Every structure is written in C-alpha cells, then in structure tokens.
Amino acid sequence: MASGMEGGGVGYVVASYVITWVVLGVMLVRTVGSVRRARAEYDQAAKGEFRT
C-alpha cells in the first residue's frame, strides 16, 4: 500500500475512535437513563399495588 496513505490514514483512525467513543458514551447515558426511568415506574406501580 502506498506509504503516502499514512498521513491521510491518521484522520480516518481519529474518526474511527471518536465515533466509537461517542456511540458508546451515548449508549451508556441512554442505558443508565432507561434503567432509572424503568425502576422509577416500577416503584410507583408497586406503591399503587400495595395501596389497593
């Protein structure tokens, strides 16, 4: 492969890592958020159940 690609290759590598980290970061935030919301819903529903 052309050695001249090395310089251009860095940009693609940086993009690969940035995209990976952003995707995983967004996934982390969404996952933790969904667990918290679901748990809060469950706690509320369970309280309602016990009141009846």
Place this chain on the structure above:
Amino acid sequence: MSPAATNQFGPPKPAPAWLGWLAFLFFTFAQVFSLMTSPADAMMGHLQKNMYVHVPAAWVTFGAFGVVLVASLYFLWKDDERADLLAASSAEVGSLFCGLTLVLGMLWGRPTWGVWWSWDARLTSTLVLFLIFVGYLSLRSFVEDPHRRGQWSAAVGILGAINVPIVWMSVQWWRTLHQIQSSPRGLAPEYLRGLMLNLAAFTLLTVWFIWRRYEAARYERAAEHAAQAAALGGYHG
C-alpha cells in the same frame, strides 16, 4: 390470556456497580494501551489501529446475536418471557455494534480500497444482518401482545442469527474485496496484545450493556404486572 402474558415476575437482580466501572476502566485502558504501544504498520501506517475497534465491534455483534439465538429458542421452548426480554436486550446492543462495525469498516475501506462501500460478500451480508435486526426491533415496537411479540420476534431473531455464520464464512465462500478472517497466528505480538485486550474489553462492555438493558426491560414488565395487579385489586375491591 396467552401463557406468556401470565408470566409474573418481580424486579430484576441489578447489575453490580463494580461491573460497569470495571468494564469502562478496562475499555479505556485497552484503547489507550493499543493506541500508544502499537507501531505504525509498514504497509497500512496508522490505519492499522482501526483494527482495535472494528474487529472487536464485529466480534461482540456476533456474540450478542448468538445470545438472541439461544434466548429466542429458550423462549419458544419454555414460553418464559424473561428469555424474550433477554433476546430483545441483546438484539438492541448487537444492532448498535453491528451498525458501528459497518461505519468503522467504511472508514477503513475508503483509504484502503478507495471506496466507502462495495457490494462485497462480507459487507453485503453484514448489512443484511443489520437490517434484519433493525426489523426485529421495529417488529417489537408495534406488536402489543407480549406473547405474540415474543413468538414473532423469536422467529425473526433465529433467522437473523442464522445469518451470522454466513457473514463469518462469506470471505471464504466468495473471495471478493474483504480480506479473510484475521488469525492470531498471523499477527505480530505488538498488534496481537492490543487486539486481544480490546476483544476482552468490548466483550465485558457488551455483557454490561445487555445486563442493564435487560434490567430496564424487566422493570418495565414488572411495572406493567404491578399496574395490572393494582387495577384488578381495585376492580375486585
């Protein structure tokens, strides 16, 4: 009422907090280690470092869809809704990694092959795999009955997971643009260490993501069960 709809279960066992911390710290370490210690390849230069994200993302995609296969078969066999929720959680995580694999592959393909995309056997079969699981997730969103949703999505999940060996073998069966599977024997130790570390780190992250998504799904269903029980209690009271 259908059998699975009568499955009653309480809240899930939460994923231990240390597992999440361990997964993200290990991932950070693996990424930094491989970036810092891996020398530029004689042919590909620094582009070789794409391997530490592209290959692990593909690896965990296959693993996640393997979980979908096993959980879907178990759901169809035992009619246990928890297996359906596990399959769905795994499909969500697997789809995300499958999409990431495709994008990272394009970022490697453009400077290497000169094109962002080619209708190569590996790329096309991976795209088909991705679309099947996007369809799987869409199907789940518009079927309300839990039992029917479980059965339909299990069928699609099993069909989708059957595509995994086709993706894996595609580079052997059809010799097109994508190179054949990487083997640890063909890698120099300075590249192999980073790859193995990242494979382990991505696997740990995936386990944690699936566990937490499953936890959320279990809470959602447990909340529905509790709400139903409250409504029935109120009605009979």
